[in-house]
Structure formats: C-alpha cells, structure tokens
Amino acid sequence: MAKPEPSSTNGPRSFRKHWTLRIKSQRDFWSGVLFIVLGTGFAWGALDYSFGAAAMPGPGYFPFGLGLILAFLGLTILLKSLAAEVNAGDPIGGIAWRPLLTIVSSLAIFGVSLSCLGLFLALPLLAFLSAMASEEFRWREAVVNACLLTLGSWAIFVWGLGLLIPLKPWFLGP
C-alpha cells in the first residue's frame, strides 16, 4: 500500500504552524487508512443497489450511509494520529508470522482436505500442522496429541452428537 501524502489539498490546514507531517501514532494512522478504504469500498458497492426514496428506502440506502460514516470516522482517526502525541509513536510492533501463517494455512489445508480425505486423516493433519505454530513444538508430543484429539472429536461430534462429517478418504468409499 502506498503511503498517502498527508500534504494533499484537503490537509489539516487548521493546525498550528509547527504541525509536522510525522505520524504520531502508527496504529491509529493505519487504522484510519483501513477504515477509509473499507468505508469507501462499501459505499461504492452500495451504488449498485437501488436507493429508493427516503419514504421507501431501498437496499442501498443503509449500507451507503454506513460506508460514508465509516470513511469519515477513518479520516478523523487518521488526522488525529498526525496531531496527538502518543507514547513513542505507538508502533505496530513485530508480527507473529509463525503462528499467524501456520494457523491460517493449516485451516486452509483442513478446508481442502476434509471433503476428500475425511475426518480420520484431515483432522490429525490439522492438529499436527497447527501445533507447529508454537516455538515449543515437539514431534512426538504433537503426533500423540493429534491422535488423541481425533479420537476425542470423533467421540464427541460423530458418535455423541451424531453430526454428519465425512470420515474416510474418497478411495475407501463413503
């Protein structure tokens, strides 16, 4: 994402002379950007739907208004992040890449594998892969844990609650 120029035409002119373009709160600045993008996105999308009249509001009425409100709130947050000093720039800080990527990708793999591999293969895979998100990951423990969790889930969801989950991989029949 490109950094927006804070000195654009509708910049905060009312600020005192010594206002600087330094971002005083990183977190607020990027929250503001995010809300502006999402708000205008929703409002833009609402243009596809009929507005109706005020007396007979259509499907686009409510989301368009909300989108504008969100974008406006985002703009306020963004301007505030340039004005008010917060402790040490309020940096976003390090991102926990390992847990984030491991958990999300093991979820995605589970989503793909459940329908073709079935619960008895896809679930231990999920338990094992997600265990790798921790720095304290140990092979043997994770395998044992995965087996126990699969057994437990089968007992609770399939045997106990009678939910219909595919159990076996496609090549072993239904």
Added chain:
Amino acid sequence: MDLLANLGLGFGVAFSAQNLLYAFLGVVLGTLIGVLPGLGPVATVAMLLPSVYVLDATPALILLAGIYYGAQYGGSTTAILINVPGEASSVVTAMDGYQMARKGRAGVALATAALSSFFAGCVGTIVVAAFAPVLTELAFRFGPAEYFSLMVLGLIGAVVLASGSLLKAIAMVVLGLLLGQVTTDVITGVQRYSLGIAELYDGISFVAIAMGMFGFGEIIVNLGRTVEQREVFTRNVKGLWPSRRDFKDMIPAALRGTMLGSLLGILPGGGTLLSSFTAYSLEKKARSRQDEVPFGQGNIRGVAGPEAANNAAAQTSFIPMLTLGIPPNAVMALMVGAMIIMGIQPGPQVMTANPQLFWGLIASMWVGNLMLVILNLPLIGIWIKLLTVPYRFLFPAIVVFCSVGLYTLNYNTFDIFSGGIFTIAGYVFHKLSCEPAPLLLGFILGPMMEENLRRALLLSRGDWSVFITSPMSALLLVIAMSMILFVMIPSISRKRQEAFVDD
C-alpha cells in the same frame, strides 16, 4: 405474586434432569475455560454453538449461560494462584488475591472469591427475575423508531463503557453493521455484497467471525508473546474456611460489590470488567479498620468486592439481552445469534412466547451458581492440576474443535475458509489496537437495526424527524449523545484511560 409463580415455573424447568445436566455441563466447562488462561468465554461459546444446535433452545441457552458465569468463577482461581487472570474481569482479583496466596492464604482467598461470587449470583438472579418483566413491559410499547434509537444507545453504551479508543470502537461497530449488510435484502430480495459467492447469499456466519477473531485470533496473539515463568501455588492451598474476622471484612465488601455489579451489569457494555474495576476502587475508598492489610498486599476486601461485582454483573447483563434482544457484550451477542438460529426472535416477546425458556434460564442461573460453589471449593484440587497443562497441548485442541464446529455449521467447508479470513482480519485489528467485540455487536444488531430504520422511515413517509418527535426515541438518542460527549470531556477521558490501564 406473579414473580413467585414465574420463578416456580422456572425452577420446574431448571430442575428437570436434562436441564440440570446441561447447567452442570455449562458450569464445568465455564470453570475449565476460566481456569485455563488464553481461552475466554467468547471463544468457547463460539466453539460450542454448532454443537448446541442439535439441542432444544432451553437446554442450549442454559448450557451457554453456564459457561459465561462459570468462567467468572474459574478466572478468579487462576488469578489468585498464578497471578494470571484466566478471565479479563479477574485482572483486579489478581492484585490482592495473588498477594494473599503468597502469604499462605491462598485457600482463604479462593473461598472468599467463591462465596462472594455465590452471594452475588443469588442476588443477581433475583434482580433479573424482578426487573426483566418491567423492562419487557416497557419494550412492548416501542415502535420501529424507538427500537432503532434503543439500538443506537445500546451500541454507543457498549463502546463508551469499554476500554480503548472511543473513535476506533465506534468505527468497529459501523464496520460490524456493514458486514451485517452482506446478505439478501429482506424487503426487496436483492443480494448485497455477495461477490457472486452463493454461500454469502445468507450472509457471513457470525460463528466464523467470532471463531476467527476470538478463537484462532487469540491463539496467535498468545503464541506471539514470550513464554513467562509461572509460579503456581499448588501446595499451599489448605485452610479453605475464612476466619471470623475475614468474614467481618468480607461481607460488607461483597454487599457493596453485589450492588454495584448488579447496576453496572444492566448498562449496555457495562458487564463484568467495568464492574470489578469500579468495585475495587470503591473498596479502596471505603472506610476500613486501622490494622487492615493495605490494598495491593493481600487485602481480603480487594478480592470479595470485585468478585461479587463481576458475578452480579454477569447475571444482570442477561436483562437487556432477554428483554430487549440487545446484547450488552460479545458473549450475549453470540447468545442472541444462537436464539435467532434456533428460531426464537430475540426481543420482549420472548418472555410471553417462550416462558419456559425465559424463566427456566433465570432459575438455572441460581442452580448453576450453587453447583459452582461446590465445584470450586471442595474440588479445587482438580482445577489446580489443570493449571499445569502446557499451552502447546491446549491450543491445537482449540483449533481442532473450532474447525470441526465451523464445518458442521452448514456442513460446508466454506465456513472454514471464512474463519481463516477473519483470523487474519482479527490479527490485523489486534495489531492496530482495534477491539473486535464492538464489531461483533454491530454485526449481530445490523440486520435488526436496518429493518427498524426502514420500517420507521416507511411509517413516517420518509421523514427523518420521527426519531426526534417521538419522545421516547428522542430521549434515548439524547442519552446516547450525552454519553459520547461525557467521555470526551478531557478530565473524564483521562480517567477512563487510567481505569483500564491494567487491562
């Protein structure tokens, strides 16, 4: 004597074998997740939602409610024994409770927490039973305009009383309302924001949002933190029964905490965290004996007051949910969602249309509180053992249960993927210090709010002034506005930040 007759009906429902079992299951699970740091009631309720859909509405809600107030009990155990709040609202309990444990009074601290909570729970149940019908009566007179304004007030109140930046919280509410717009329009049948994906015609699943942001999201946040060494007081727990002097200190504190908690719990967004913080500062100001242990060094009142307050608030926060259909916090939002899926329209009509559910749920809270005292005092040893379970075993279990739950929502892998997307979104919001709870509230209320807004405008022939000309609606909006203005006063906003600084 309507109240007695109603409670009689309620206890009849609550004491059926099936409902006793589910109340028990709920409080056990609640205590369990309260004890385990890193797993909160929001994630747990979200995790269980798909499974409880196989139950009838009454046992399902009894179970979910049990988890919610059970977690308040369990959270204090962790706070006292290892100085880690198992639950956000037990942050305050950790201050004096942990110090008591370090002085060898862990047993007394645990007993104080459990007994104060029990007392508060009993009073809270009575408050719910007494006030819910009154509010229901009032709510029946509301038209769409009044309802819309009430929801505005509910959402504003929820963010004003919560911690963190007010502007960002309001933005999160609006974003939640917008995400609630991803659905087929009820009036015209137009599919909005579906991006051509058939699964989105019925809207985003609120379980996927809750699990992504609270279940998976919290795991990532927890794993991203460095592992700290914990000191567990497992051997010191004996001498549970407080002395006579302890009782003398603790009873007035528990009374004050209960009163405060019952009041704050009813407010939108009030809930447990605010109550325990306020009760603690009240106890600090209250007059005390000369030779008392100072606060922060193991004062028994610092445990009794906040514990009573958060449990009373946990009970009374059911009032807005049950009578108005307006959830005051994220757990209640999930319960409203559960009711909708089970075919019960939340709102004032629940009490008349489903009296079994309404009064059964209230009575079950008292029953559940009694079970909790038994679970937490004599059986404390079992819970302490659980504290030693390492997180690396725990979080894959959460991932597994959440994922299976997501699949069984609609027997569709789409919900698993949307859970993944909201995990990423949840982490982004965490990094930007935007709280996810207001988003969930907005998401749940969004469709109801839009419907009422459009109906109100339809009735008034497009005249927006209807929201001001109706006295009730105008009053609600004025209260909402003044709440915002009030917290924007510089001195108050500074205090508000200080109050949550320990969060």
